[in-house]
Amino acid sequence: MASEAGPRRWMLPSALLHGLDPDSGQGGRPPRRTARDWVVDTSCFLLAVLLYLATATALLQHPDVPQGFAVADVVLGALSCCTVWLRRRWPVALAVAMVAVGFVSSTAGGAGLVALFTLAVHRPFRYVAWIGGANLALVPLYYWVRPDNDLPYAGSVVFAVLLAVSVIGWGMFVRSKRLLMLSLRERAHRAETEARLRAEQAQRLAREAIAREMHDVLAHRLTLLSVHAGALEFRPDAPREEIVRAAGVIRESAHEALQDLREIIGVLRAGESEDPADERRQPTLAALDALVAECREAGMKVGLDHRVADPAAVPASVGRTAYRIAQETLTNARKHAPGAEVTLTLTGAPGDGLTLTISNPAPTAPPTPVPGSGQGLIGLTERATLTGGRLEHGGTADGGFEVRAWLPWAQSGAAP
Numbered sequence: 490m491a492s493e494a495g496p497r498r499w500m501l502p503s504a505l506l507h508g509l510d511p512d513s514g515q516g517g518r519p520p521r522r523t524a525r526d527w528v529v530d531t532s533c534f535l536l537a538v539l540l541y542l543a544t545a546t547a548l549l550q551h552p553d554v555p556q557g558f559a560v561a562d563v564v565l566g567a568l569s570c571c572t573v574w575l576r577r578r579w580p581v582a583l584a585v586a587m588v589a590v591g592f593v594s595s596t597a598g599g600a601g602l603v604a605l606f607t608l609a610v611h612r613p614f615r616y617v618a619w620i621g622g623a624n625l626a627l628v629p630l631y632y633w634v635r636p637d638n639d640l641p642y643a644g645s646v647v648f649a650v651l652l653a654v655s656v657i658g659w660g661m662f663v664r665s666k667r668l669l670m671l672s673l674r675e676r677a678h679r680a681e682t683e684a685r686l687r688a689e690q691a692q693r694l695a696r697e698a699i700a701r702e703m704h705d706v707l708a709h710r711l712t713l714l715s716v717h718a719g720a721l722e723f724r725p726d727a728p729r730e731e732i733v734r735a736a737g738v739i740r741e742s743a744h745e746a747l748q749d750l751r752e753i754i755g756v757l758r759a760g761e762s763e764d765p766a767d768e769r770r771q772p773t774l775a776a777l778d779a780l781v782a783e784c785r786e787a788g789m790k791v792g793l794d795h796r797v798a799d800p801a802a803v804p805a806s807v808g809r810t811a812y813r814i815a816q817e818t819l820t821n822a823r824k825h826a827p828g829a830e831v832t833l834t835l836t837g838a839p840g841d842g843l844t845l846t847i848s849n850p851a852p853t854a855p856p857t858p859v860p861g862s863g864q865g866l867i868g869l870t871e872r873a874t875l876t877g878g879r880l881e882h883g884g885t886a887d888g889g890f891e892v893r894a895w896l897p898w899a900q901s902g903a904a905p
Contacts, residue, residue, distance in 0.1 A: 522577070530574060533603045537570045540599030548595060566596025573600055576607040584608040584620045592627050595635065602656050609660025610667075621657050625650055712820050714742050738787060774800040774808030777815060781833065784819050790830035791819065797835055803843060807896045810876050811835070811845050814869050818847040818892045821866070826852035826890065840900040842878070844893070851888030869894070 522530070545563045548554060569590055576583055584604040591601035605624065609617050632645045640648065718739060727735075772780075774797070781793045797803065803811070815833060822831045829849045837843035866882055869892070873880035878896035885891050 526577070530577070533576070533606075534570065534573045537573050537599035537603050540602075541566045541570050541596050544596045544598060562594045562596050565590055565594035566600070569594065569597035569600035573603050576604060577611070580604070580607045580611045581616055581620070584616075588620060588624050588627065591624070592631055602652070605653060606656045606660040609657045610663050614661070617657060617661065621653070625653055628653070711742075711746060712823050714739055714746075771805075771809050772812040772816075773805060774803045774811055777812055777835070780812065780816055780819070784823070784831075787823070789819070789823055790828075792830060792832045794832070794834040797837055797843070802839070803837075803898060806876055807843055807878075807898055810872050810878070810896055811843055811894070813872060814845055814880070814892070814894050815847060817866075817869055822847070822849045822890075826850075828853045829889070837896075837898055839898055841898065843896040843898045845896070846891065846893045848885065848891035849889050850885075866892075 545566060548559050548562055551559070569587065572583055572586075584607070587597065587601040587604040590597045601624070605621060608620060628649045629646050632642055632649070636642060637645045777795070777800070778793070781791050784791050800808065819831060819833075822829065826849045829852050831847060831849045834846040835843070870880045870882075873894050873896060876896055878894060880892065880894040882890070882892040
């Protein structure tokens with residue numbers, strides 16, 4: 490808050506400045522007076538002294554007041570004026586004391602009004618109600634004991650009550666303005682905090698989306714590299730045609746993996762783009778045939794049962810999610826069930842949703858342990874959930890594995 494107040498801190502009350510900047514009071518002590526506080530305190534002191542002098546002059550010249558009583562009244566009034574400088578530190582104690590002193594000393598009336606005003610400014614209404622109520626209740630008794638020769642009894646009581654109520658109301662108005670400023674400041678601070686949290690959440694979600702994309706894309710490419718590199722390692726005597734084909738697939742997969750990595754890093758550097766061309770670079774359901782063909786070229790046995798008549802009619806987000814699910818599941822089958830035939834079934838229609846089932850029997854050979862296994866299925870479940878669908882996976886009765894996903898596909902013209 491120091492940067493917000495800047496060079497105008499002296500224009501704010503110390504109590505308000507402490508509310509806006511709690512660090513302004515060090516060591517648990519109350520904040521130091523600002524320049525504005527000194528001006529206000531001096532003005533209140535001068536007002537109390539002015540009323541004191543006017544009342545003391547009239548009291549000392551009053552013929553019916555004993556001299557000793559008048560001197561005692563004047564001394565109490567002078568001490569009351571000095572206590573005005575303590576009004577910020579002990580507003581409740583000063584107001585209570587001034588109720589008692591003001592009943593026996595007419596010259597302390599100005600200091601009593603300042604104490605009531607300070608109480609209304611710095612303390613909640615319950616303090617004002619009790620102390621101010623006691624002060625108002627003593628007004629009729631005070632003028633009954635010490636009547637004013639210039640005004641009738643009723644006029645004196647009404648004038649004193651109206652004056653005290655006006656001072657209390659003024660103090661409560663000042664307090665309400667300060668509380669309003671503090672509430673607005675708190676609301677602004679809360680809005681800034683919520684905006685920062687939303688920005689951090691958006692960044693986290695963006696990072697998670699990029700991480701899923703990197704996992705889905707690079708894992709597929711790198712498993713192709715691993716399969717063909719393993720074939721070259723274990724079959725060094727393979728025909729030259731197979732070696733050339735495997736080397737070509739390795740080169741192509743490495744090139745595509747690097748290209749995908751460059752695109753993802755470009756998104757990280759430049760931020761998320763709104764260019765429609767970026768959407769076209771994302772895979773759709775129409776690319777599923779090419780994915781299956783690529784896996785078959787890598788030596789996998791993949792059976793595709795594609796029953797969607799018009800893949801282009803599938804919404805882009807749903808088609809992309811289905812493609813990523815198929816891509817990740819085929820990658821997992823290649824890693825965990827090498828040599829097993831994978832069956833991929835795709836059915837669906839507008840209004841019924843899109844159902845994708847990928848299954849494979851038990852592997853014919855024990856799979857090679859792969860670090861980080863299981864994370865892909867978690868990401869796929871999250872992808873399906875984000876699109877409003879669901880994904881289930883688990884083992885089958887014959888020892889194989891099956892992944893079944895359902896994604897929403899609304900009818901044309903229906904609300905998504």
